[in-house]
Amino acid sequence: MATRRRCSPSFFGGLRARELCGAGASSRAAAARIPYLADLSSDPGGRGGGVISVEHSGDPAIPFAVSFGKTAKTSHLLAVADEDGYIGLYDTRRRLPSSSSSREKSVETRVSDWVAHNNAIFDVCWIKEGSQLLTASGDQTVKIWSVGNTKCLGVLSGHTGSVKSISCHSSNPELIVSGSRDGSFALWDLRCDPKAPNSQGETCLMSSAVVKEAHSPIQRSRTRSRAKAASTSITSVLYLNDDISIATSGAADNVVKIWDTRNLKAPVSNKNSQAGAQPSEGVKHGISCLSQDSHGAYIAASCMDNRIYLYSVLHVNKGPIKVYTGSKIESFFVKSAISPDGTHILGGSSDGKVYLWEVDRPESGPIVLEGHEGEATSVDWCVSEVGKIVTSSDDSTVRVWGTKKLDCSNVSSPTVMRKRITAPNTEYRRSATQERVTASRDVVACTNADGELPSGSPTPLQPRALDFGTPESAKKRAFALFQEEALDAKKSPEAQMNSPSSVLSPPPSLKRRTIRDYFASSTS
Numbered sequence: 135m136a137t138r139r140r141c142s143p144s145f146f147g148g149l150r151a152r153e154l155c156g157a158g159a160s161s162r163a164a165a166a167r168i169p170y171l172a173d174l175s176s177d178p179g180g181r182g183g184g185v186i187s188v189e190h191s192g193d194p195a196i197p198f199a200v201s202f203g204k205t206a207k208t209s210h211l212l213a214v215a216d217e218d219g220y221i222g223l224y225d226t227r228r229r230l231p232s233s234s235s236s237r238e239k240s241v242e243t244r245v246s247d248w249v250a251h252n253n254a255i256f257d258v259c260w261i262k263e264g265s266q267l268l269t270a271s272g273d274q275t276v277k278i279w280s281v282g283n284t285k286c287l288g289v290l291s292g293h294t295g296s297v298k299s300i301s302c303h304s305s306n307p308e309l310i311v312s313g314s315r316d317g318s319f320a321l322w323d324l325r326c327d328p329k330a331p332n333s334q335g336e337t338c339l340m341s342s343a344v345v346k347e348a349h350s351p352i353q354r355s356r357t358r359s360r361a362k363a364a365s366t367s368i369t370s371v372l373y374l375n376d377d378i379s380i381a382t383s384g385a386a387d388n389v390v391k392i393w394d395t396r397n398l399k400a401p402v403s404n405k406n407s408q409a410g411a412q413p414s415e416g417v418k419h420g421i422s423c424l425s426q427d428s429h430g431a432y433i434a435a436s437c438m439d440n441r442i443y444l445y446s447v448l449h450v451n452k453g454p455i456k457v458y459t460g461s462k463i464e465s466f467f468v469k470s471a472i473s474p475d476g477t478h479i480l481g482g483s484s485d486g487k488v489y490l491w492e493v494d495r496p497e498s499g500p501i502v503l504e505g506h507e508g509e510a511t512s513v514d515w516c517v518s519e520v521g522k523i524v525t526s527s528d529d530s531t532v533r534v535w536g537t538k539k540l541d542c543s544n545v546s547s548p549t550v551m552r553k554r555i556t557a558p559n560t561e562y563r564r565s566a567t568q569e570r571v572t573a574s575r576d577v578v579a580c581t582n583a584d585g586e587l588p589s590g591s592p593t594p595l596q597p598r599a600l601d602f603g604t605p606e607s608a609k610k611r612a613f614a615l616f617q618e619e620a621l622d623a624k625k626s627p628e629a630q631m632n633s634p635s636s637v638l639s640p641p642p643s644l645k646r647r648t649i650r651d652y653f654a655s656s657t658s
Contacts, residue, residue, distance in 0.1 A: 173521075173537050174490075174501075174503055174521065174523070174535045174536065174537060175535060175536065175537075176233075176503075176505050176533040176534060176535045176536075177232065178229060178230055178231065178232050183230065183533075183534055183535055183536040184226075184229070184230020184231055184232065184236075184243075184533075184534050185230065185231060185232060185233045185236040185240075185505075185531050185532070185533050185534075186212075186214070186224055186230065186231075186236060186240045186243065186531065186532040186533075186534070187231075187236035187237040187240045187530065187531055188214060188216050188222070188240075188526075188530050188531065188532060189237065189240075189530065190218060190220060190247075194530035195216040195217055195218045195220065195530060196216060196217045196528050196530055197214050197215065197216045197217075197511070197512065197526040197527075197530070197531075197532055198215055198216060198217055198254060198255060198256050198257075198467065198511065198512065198526075199213075199214075199215040199255060199256060199257050199258045199512050199526075200212065200213065200214050200215075200258075200512045200513070200514050200524050200525070200526045200532055201213045201258045201259070201260060201514050202226075202514050202515070202516045202517065202522075202524065203260055203264045203517075204260045204264065204517055205260075205263050205264050205517075206517075206518045207263075207264065208260065208263070208264030209516050209517050209518040209519065210225060210226050210227045210519075211223055211224070211225060211226070211245065211264070211281075212224045212225075212226050212524060212532070212534070213258050213260070213267060214526070214532055215250075215255035215256075215257070215258045215269060216254070216255065217254040217255075218249075218254070219249055219250055219251035219252055219253055219254060219255055219271065219273075220247055220248070220249055220250065220255075221247060221248060221250045221255065221258070221267065221269060221279070221284075222244055222246075222247035223244070223245040223246050223247065223281070224240075224243045224244055224245060224532075225243055225245050226243070226516075226522075226524075226534050228242065228243045229243075230243055230534055231243075233505070233531070236531060246284055248284045250269045250271070250277060250279060250286075251269065251271035251272070251273050251275070251277065252273055253271050253272035253273040253296075254271065254272045254296075255269050255270065255271050255272075256270050256271065256272065256296065256297065256298050256299070257269075257270040257297070257298065257299050257300050258270075258300075259300045259301060259302055259310075260302075261302045261307040261310075262307045264281065265280070265281055265282065266278055266279060266280060266281060266287065266307075267279045267281055268300050268302070268310065270297035270298065270299060270300045270312060271296070271297060272296040272297075273296075274291070274293045274294060274295060274296060274297060274314070275289050275290060275291050275293070275297065276289070276290035276297055276300055276310070276312050276322075277289050277290070277336075278290075278324070286336050287337070288324065288328065288336070288337045288338070288339055289332060289336045289337065289338045289339065290310070290312065290320075290322050290338075290339050290341070291332075291338050291339075291340070292320060292340055292341045292344070293312070293314040293316055293318065293320065294314070294316040295314045295315030295316030295317075295367070296314065296315040297312050297313070297314050297315075298313055298314060298315055298367060298368060298369055298370070299312065299313040299368065299369065299370045299371045300312045300313075300371070301371050301372050301373045301380075302373060303373050303377060304373060304374075304375050304377055304430070305377055306377070307324075308323055308324040308325050309321070309322070309323055309324075309373070310322040310323075310324065311371045311372075311373055311380055312371065313348075313368030313369065313370060313371040313382060314367070314368055315366075315367040315368070316346075316366075316367075317346060317347050317348060317349065317350055317366035317367060317368060317384075318344055318345060318346040318347070318348060318368065319344075319345055319348055319368050319371050319380070319382055320341035320343065320344045320345075321341060321342050321343040321344075321395060322339060322341050322342060323342045324339065326339060326340070326342065343395075343398060345393070345398050347366065348368060348382055348384065348391065349366065349367075349368060349382065349383070349384025349385070349386050349387055349389065349391070350366045350384075350386060365385055365386045365420075366384070366385070366386055367384060367385040367386075368382055368383070368384055368385075369383050369384055369385050369420060369421055369422055369423065369466055370382070370383045370421065370422070370423050370424040371424075372424050372425070372426055372433070374392075374426065374430055374447060375426070375429070375430025375447075376430065378394060378395055378396065379392055379393065379394060379395070379402065380392070380393045380395060381393075381424055381426075381433055381450075382424075383420075383421035383423075383424050383435060384420060384421065385420035385421075385466060386420060387420065388419045388420065388421055388437050388438075388439070389404060389421075390403075390421065390424065390433065390435055390445060390450060391403065391404050392404075392450055403450045403451045419437050419438040419439040420437070420438050420466065421435050421436065421437050421438070422436045422437070422438060422463060422465075422466040422467070422468055422469060423435070423436040423468075423469040423470055423471075425469075425470060425471045425472045426447070426472065427472050427473065427474060427475065427476035428474040428475070428476075428517070429475075429476060430447060431446065431447055431448075431476060432444055432445065432446060432447065432472055432476050432493070433445040433447060433450070433472075434470055434471070434472040434479050435454075436463055436468065436469060436470040436481060437463065438463055438464075438466070439463075440459065440461065440462055440463050440464075441457050441458065441459055441463075442457070442458040442459075442461070442470050442479060442481055442491070443456075443457055443458075444456040444457070444458070444472075444479070444493065456493070456496050457496060458479060458481075458491045458496045458500070459496075460489055460491075460499060460500045460502075461481050461482070461483035461484075461485075461487070461489045461500070462483050462484040462485045463481075463483070463484065464484035464509075465484060465509065465511075467509070467511040467512075468481075468482045468483060468484055468509065468510070468511055469481070469482055469511060469512050469513055470482065470513065471513050471514055471515055472493070473515050474515055474517050476493060477492065477493050477494070478490055478491065478492055478493060479491045479493060480513045480514075480515065480523055480525075481500075481513065482509070482510035482511050482512065482513050482525060482526075482527075483509070483510050484509045484510075485509075486504075486506045486507060486508055486509060486510055486527065486529075487502050487503065487504055487506070487510060488502070488503040488504075488505075488506070488510050488513065488525050488535075489501070489502060489503075490502075490503065503525075503535065505533055506525065506527035506529055506531065506533065507527070507529040508527045508528030508529035508530075509527060509528045510525055510526070510527050511525075511526050511527060511528065512525070512526045513525050513526075519536075520537075521536055521537035522534070522535070522536050523535045
């Protein structure tokens with residue numbers, strides 16, 4: 135159930151309004167029919183909503199990580215990792231059960247499940263167009279799994295503590311970064327020659343680079359304890375979209391660090407997340423999670439001071455640009471995720487609720503989703519289905535949320551609307567010919583004494599173009615027009631190089647710039 139704090143159509147509303155009402159429909163009529171974020175529901179009556187009970191042989195298990203497939207073909211698949219080392223794949227296109235029947239019917243939506251590790255799994259990551267899955271475990275390894283036959287394709291070994299986070303290179307699925315409780319993060323290249331198989335006959339790979347004590351406290355005690363060791367843990371790692379930089383966070387501090395993979399001796403940027411906030415005196419809060427949007431423009435960091443901080447990737451050294459409050463982040467299992475389009479932030483909470491903030495308006499407060507009976511932990515967005523999210527909880531359930539069904543009985547089908555607009559009409563063609571003749575006669579009234587048109591005035595000899603054809607030909611014409619406009623709007627190489635956005639999307643004909651280069655130029 136969702137508590138409506140504020141109705142905002144920015145993420146889902148615009149798209150649904152165009153689908154249902156057409157581009158020329160009145161905004162008031164469109165607003166009456168579009169689904170809002172506050173309409174999200176995990177009831178089976180919603181658009182793909184439902185509850186999945188995580189259990190094995192009748193014994194409930196607590197889910198630690200959830201992730202939708204990251205391509206259009208696999209976005210309906212949901213990977214669920216739990217404390218017992220199991221991975222379960224669920225097809226969210228099927229009718230999901232309700233909360234009351236989840237324990238009996240969850241198996242109906244399960245595609246497969248298997249024991250991936252003999253310890254808890256803390257993170258999962260889809261790679262290679264959804265054909266493979268990475269799992270990070272408390273057994274100090276990362277494993278590569280084939281989604282089709284659930285076979286282990288390789289083991290990444292070398293960490294001396296639980297692996298807490300993994301991330302894949304945005305354009306090269308062979309490159310992986312992992313962060314561990316031992317205080318280090320490691321880079322892996324899956325193309326490297328493997329070493330000798332382990333005792334289970336699994337292929338083992340060694341890391342190509344390791345950075346130790348990446349987030350260690352400045353002052354260290356001579357006495358080592360479990361609590362002291364945990365404080366050095368890497369909690370989250372991200373491969374940024376410039377394909378060269380990595381962002382990391384730790385449990386020991388509230389610092390987001392940016393690293394250049396070509397020179398890992400020191401971070402490029404090292405900024406405290408509470409630079410613009412008012413932290414408790416004498417207390418340093420760790421960061422539980424980092425996430426980025428699909429464009430790579432923003433990084434969202436969930437901090438243990440019950441705040442989520444938003445950074446601009448190009449200006450991380452300036453500190454957070456926005457702060458979001460309302461949720462309770464009392465453990466490192468509580469995560470958050472920024473939406474793929476960068477307009478909303480979804481976060482779990484220790485009070486069992488799920489919170490949704492609009493990125494541009496943190497002062498408006500979040501939308502609150504209720505339904506879990508335990509701490510809400512891992513969250514994720516579906517990349518291809520509008521209004522579809524997933525959350526997990528310590529109550530041993532995973533909830534898939536979707537917008538409520540709409541009553542579209544009085545709304546014309548978009549297909550019918552296109553056919554009605556593009557279908558040839560002989561009477562309309564004759565009237566259009568008459569309009570052209572009338573326009574040519576009226577041109578005399580629009581000319582000056584020299585027979586020329588006044589400057590800046592539209593010429594009546596350019597009547598509205600009338601195109602007739604099938605819906606398919608109309609699509610082709612629209613796409614051709616879009617390509618022409620995009621080509622005309624293309625900037626010169628000099629303008630592209632001077633733009634800060636060139637760091638994330640560098641011109642192919644110019645020397646590649648990175649996050650590190652931008653920081654160096656801004657400080658000089």
